[in-house]
Amino acid sequence: MSAATLFHYTQCGLDNVWLVNGHRVEGTEYGEAFSIDRAEELHRAIAARIVADPRPMRGQEARFLRTMLDLSQERMGALLGVDRATVIRWEKQGHKALSTMQDIAVRSTWAAHCGRDGDALTRVVIRELQRADDKRRDDDFQAVFETSRTKWRAKRAA
Numbered sequence: 001m002s003a004a005t006l007f008h009y010t011q012c013g014l015d016n017v018w019l020v021n022g023h024r025v026e027g028t029e030y031g032e033a034f035s036i037d038r039a040e041e042l043h044r045a046i047a048a049r050i051v052a053d054p055r056p057m058r059g060q061e062a063r064f065l066r067t068m069l070d071l072s073q074e075r076m077g078a079l080l081g082v083d084r085a086t087v088i089r090w091e092k093q094g095h096k097a098l099s100t101m102q103d104i105a106v107r108s109t110w111a112a113h114c115g116r117d118g119d120a121l122t123r124v125v126i127r128e129l130q131r132a133d134d135k136r137r138d139d140d141f142q143a144v145f146e147t148s149r150t151k152w153r154a155k156r157a158a
Contacts, residue, residue, distance in 0.1 A: 006018040006019065017143050020155060045152040058095055059095070059098065061097070062090050062102075137147075
């Protein structure tokens with residue numbers, strides 16, 4: 001799939017999200033404007049993809065999950081037993097991966113607040129992170145999403 005046919009959705013705060021469909025770009029007197037179909041649902045699909053991905057979580061992804069949980073940096077730190085400055089440091093890393101323990105803490109917080117079966121998801125996440133320790137990080141990874149009439153979902157790699 002060529003990047004020319006995809007919409008690079010950076011407005012969510014992540015640099016690796018591309019949309020196949022479910023968006024409209026229109027010209028206005030002020031320049032191009034876009035709209036996203038069922039944006040909140042798309043954001044939940046992005047969050048689920050971040051949590052399930054075996055790649056090390058990056059700072060911008062931790063920030064995305066925290067904002068999806070509607071938590072301040074201070075509240076997130078309190079949940080994880082760290083101070084606000086520590087959460088700020090994680091999020092400022094942007095492209096840099098969190099440590100394994102930081103990664104597990106953020107994913108577990110998401111699972112505890114949003115997962116239907118938080119314990120099972122946490123076990124899967126930890127197992128995948130252990131497997132991922134042996135893999136080389138791919139900085140060119142793209143998360144591609146598409147929508148049907150009923151829901152957003154991550155598009156499987158070709």
